[in-house]
Amino acid sequence: MNPVSIIKCSAIAAILSAGTAVQADATLVVQGSDGLQSTIQLKNGKGRLSATGMDQYLIYDAAARTVTYVEPRERRYTQVTEETLEANMQAVKGVQQSIEPYMARMLAGMSPAQRRMIEQRMGTALGPPAAGHGKQGDVKTVDRGSHTIAGLRCRASGILKQGRPAAEVCMATAAGGKLSQQDFATLEAIVAFSRGMANSASGMLAELAGQLDFLSTEIGGVPLAVHDLENNRRYQVTEVSDSLLSDDLFDGYGRFEKRELPTLLR
Numbered sequence: 001m002n003p004v005s006i007i008k009c010s011a012i013a014a015i016l017s018a019g020t021a022v023q024a025d026a027t028l029v030v031q032g033s034d035g036l037q038s039t040i041q042l043k044n045g046k047g048r049l050s051a052t053g054m055d056q057y058l059i060y061d062a063a064a065r066t067v068t069y070v071e072p073r074e075r076r077y078t079q080v081t082e083e084t085l086e087a088n089m090q091a092v093k094g095v096q097q098s099i100e101p102y103m104a105r106m107l108a109g110m111s112p113a114q115r116r117m118i119e120q121r122m123g124t125a126l127g128p129p130a131a132g133h134g135k136q137g138d139v140k141t142v143d144r145g146s147h148t149i150a151g152l153r154c155r156a157s158g159i160l161k162q163g164r165p166a167a168e169v170c171m172a173t174a175a176g177g178k179l180s181q182q183d184f185a186t187l188e189a190i191v192a193f194s195r196g197m198a199n200s201a202s203g204m205l206a207e208l209a210g211q212l213d214f215l216s217t218e219i220g221g222v223p224l225a226v227h228d229l230e231n232n233r234r235y236q237v238t239e240v241s242d243s244l245l246s247d248d249l250f251d252g253y254g255r256f257e258k259r260e261l262p263t264l265l266r
Contacts, residue, residue, distance in 0.1 A: 151177030
């Protein structure tokens with residue numbers, strides 16, 4: 001399993017982790033305007049992240065600080081610590097910095113259409129960021145008041161980039177409804193981890209990294225609803241339930257073959 005795939009899956013979770021926490025266990029359904037439906041299940045400090053149409057899923061263990069990427073069809077899994085993933089991404093960032101000057105000169109000689117095609121296929125790590133992209137000082141927030149989504153209270157904010165509306169988000173900052181304090185804390189840990197990986201992976205995530213930029217702002221909490229104005233996409237929690245979940249959902253991968261995470265650079 002390529003570590004970048006794990007990080008991409010984690011980054012998707014960051015956008016889709018629009019949830020809350022439940023009394024004993026919690027299941028959150030997140031619907032995207034792009035047709036993608038995500039399910040986030042929480043139990044005993046662990047989170048299971050899956051999406052419609054994907055056989056693979058992620059298990060995040062907040063206490064152990066591990067991420068497990070499970071491939072049921074292949075009957076195998078890859079488990080790594082947050083520190084290992086971060087070390088891999090730091091190595092990749094070093095390579096990115098070394099090749100940026102060469103790629104910038106190559107891309108500069110292409111037409112806009114050719115450049116877009118190359119960047120979409122190979123990721124924005126191949127070229128320098130667009131003007132102003134990723135600069136925290138260019139991002140501002142505007143308070144939009146409080147709302148209730150799927151039984152959870154959240155604070156809405158407008159995100160401005162260089163003075164232009166970029167996104168609308170509604171962030172939950174406390175447990176409530178069908179979410180227990182433990183499950184909410186687990187969800188917060190998942191979101192924090194996902195944001196960190198998205199930031200570390202920046203260029204490698206291509207278009208996805210751009211969508212996650214606003215999640216790196218100083219807005220606390222867990223996103224219950226996201227409207228990405230730049231890409232005209234919406235994600236929102238549509239359902240929260242507190243039905244008991246089987247331990248096998250979180251530990252069943254143990255009967256599969258364990259694979260080591262390949263080092264990106266040797």
